Amino acid sequence: MVRPPACCGNANLRRGLWTPEEDAKILAYVSKHGTGNWTSIPKKAGLRRCGKSCRLRWNNYLRPDLNHESFTQQEEEMIVRLHAAIGSRWSIIAQQLPGRTDNDVKNHWNTKLRKKLSEMGIDPVTHKPFSQILADYGNINGGLSRPSAASAAATRSSIGSLSRDLKNVAHLFVSNNNNNNHPDQHQQHNYSSLPPQSSITAAAHFMEQPEEILPITTECFVGNKGEGGGEEESMDLMDQLQAIKLVTEAAAAAAAAGGETNYYNDDEGMAAVGGSPFPSSSSSSSTCSTAAAAAAEMKKSATTTTTATTPPLSFSWRDFLLEDDDAGGGAQFPLENDGDLNVNNGEFSSSGEKQSLAAAAGEGGLSRGVVGGSNSGSADGSGGGYANMSSFVEAILNEDERRDVFLDFPNLLQDPTYYH
DNA sequence: AAGCTAGACAACCGCGTTCCG
DNA sequence: TCGGAACGCGGTTGTCTAGCT
Structure with missing residues (x-):
């Protein structure tokens, strides 16, 4: 006892x-x-x-270094992307947000961001469009593809999440259920590009442009695990750690080459962040960049200046991990x-x-x-x-x-x- | 004005991990 | 090597406030 x-x-x-x-x-x-x-x-x-x-x-x-101001858009984007990449590792996410605690991030996620994503037609657990989750579920039920244990678990999680969030966007699926196998569905989605959301406007937006609401998956770290089958598997923890390690090593190499990384990018929103760290022009599925590219991008972003509304604190993946x-x-x-x-x-x-x-x-x-x-x-x-x-x-x-x-x-x- | 509800966030709880003797 | 204490983390609950009816 x-x-x-x-x-x-x-x-x-x-x-x-x-x-x-x-x-x-x-x-x-x-x-x-x-x-x-x-x-x-x-x-x-x-x-x-x-x-x-x-x-x-x-x-x-x-703690005197805490920031009690409201979350900025950049911070929210970072939370979303990191959550998409590593899940609810709030302490790790918080480490990337100077002055924020894991509790802050967690609360903000639970009270605002999760709902916001739901209203945008995105499952906040998987960061996939609800329509895609339904399609995956249908595929599983139909035996079209036998899911792995991991993907089955992910699907169960998705369905569970879906049941909670579906009410926000239920009307989306009446006519949209067959519109989910978009060939370009790995295109980078810029969450911040969407207008302020009510569920209605979000739903309308989603129905008009379903391809625009796309998941930010961990494949950006380690390749296209679910490529081709429409069956993206959730990474297990070891995969995620391996992915982070790869990026870390590359970032360390970039840092050794000179320059400090700043993860706020004036022109492109968040740049050097896991998940989908790069400008949309280079972030299709096939270009979910390698760790080396990540490092290069980080180094590039390090040369940019910060805005008046973003903390002038430096960032590196070494900080992230170490x-x-x-x-x-x-x-x-x-x-x-x-x-x-x-x-x-x-x-x-x-x-x-x-x-x-x-x-x-x-x-x-x-x-x-x-x-x-x-x-x-x-x-x-x-x-x-x-x-x-x-x-x-x-x-x-x-x-x-x-x-x-x-x-x-x-x-x-x-x-x-x-x-x- | 009072009651109700939802949102925001502070705080707690339980469990896993790390540290240390 | 082991066991207990301390720490860290994520999930959950509690409390306060503002807005609405």
């Missing part, structure tokens, strides 16, 4: 939403001692919370080595807006998401009350600690073992 963690089942421990006072305590403690043993932190910080709850609060909300959250004694911040630890589009970089931790805590400046605080974003529109947190960041990471982090990180990058 497994004994529950010490924090569980203790009636003396608080649960539920955090108060500003609790936030202040944990902030004060972490700013002084850093994150270490979360089990011991609540006791040392004077909190009646379990360590797990403290860690969650810190990681999901209090980043270690615990690097540097709990210093879990983007490694902007400008000495000011600027993050989130400069949100924390304004030295003129420095605000002491004590002030922030005492004045309820960290009230978003806690009892009594607003739950709808920042009061001043500058980042949920975190625009002045540079002093807090600096308090956590003094100069020496930051230097240590930066020195440590390359070692982490050289350890190509972190796959989750």
Whole structure:
């Protein structure tokens, strides 16, 4: 019998939403001692919370590098594409979105993106058009092709998802069920190209242009696994990891050749992202690029500039795969080595807006998401009350600690073992 | 104005993995 | 090598708020 963690089942421990006072305590403690043993932190910080709850609060909300702004279109596109490529690996997806947590991404997916895809006629599980799923299901039932266990499982999943989402677009299939074997169905679909969706407009759009709503599949990583048969198999985990590894190696080679990769591309939306990372002109099925091409494209995108609305943070597939959250004694911040630890589009970089931790805590400046605080974003529109947190960041990471982090990180990058 | 509902998101739960003695 | 503790992750639930009736 497994004994529950010490924090569980203790009636003396608080649960539920955090108060500003609790936030202040944990902030004060972490700013002084850093994150270490979360089990011991609540006791040392004077909190009646379990360590797990403290860690969650810190990681999901209090961390000063978090971006509490609304998701941008680029971020949404990235989430969709990465989800299409690797599924619900929220932590990995979140790593590609500076300032976002896995919880953020997951919530945003569940509340908005999944529905949006459904309204667009796309199954959010498989990222295939509903019509294609129905066709696949029909093929299976008709014995036209004997599905593998994997594809059968995928189909079951699709059907399950379909049953949930079909109501949004049920009227699509009355006349569209035979219109799914489009020869060019691997054409890259630009999700963002669709107009703001209501289910009706989405349905109309889909019916008019069914070929435009196309899956972004993992085949872009490893080739055309389901090519030819209209029977795209879902990749198992090992396939996905292998695919990611291939891209990683290629990206590392590109990085070694010079240049840092930035995954925001001004002209082409997201460029260097898994799934369908490339401009539509080169992303038909047959051109779902090789890892080498991916690396080349990443390198190309690295030369582009970022827009004013996108975080100026660099990206590489090494980060994607190798980043270690615990690097540097709990210093879990983007490694902007400008000495000011600027993050989130400069949100924390304004030295003129420095605000002491004590002030922030005492004045309820960290009230978003806690009892009594607003739950709808920042009061001043500058980042949920975190625009002045540079002093807090600096308090956590003094100069020496930051230097240590930066020195440590390359070692982490050289350890190509972190796959989750 | 009150009640209801849906959306958003914070927090919890359980399980698998990693770390460490 | 093993066992327990700690951590990380994904799924799920709970709570608050805004909008609608």
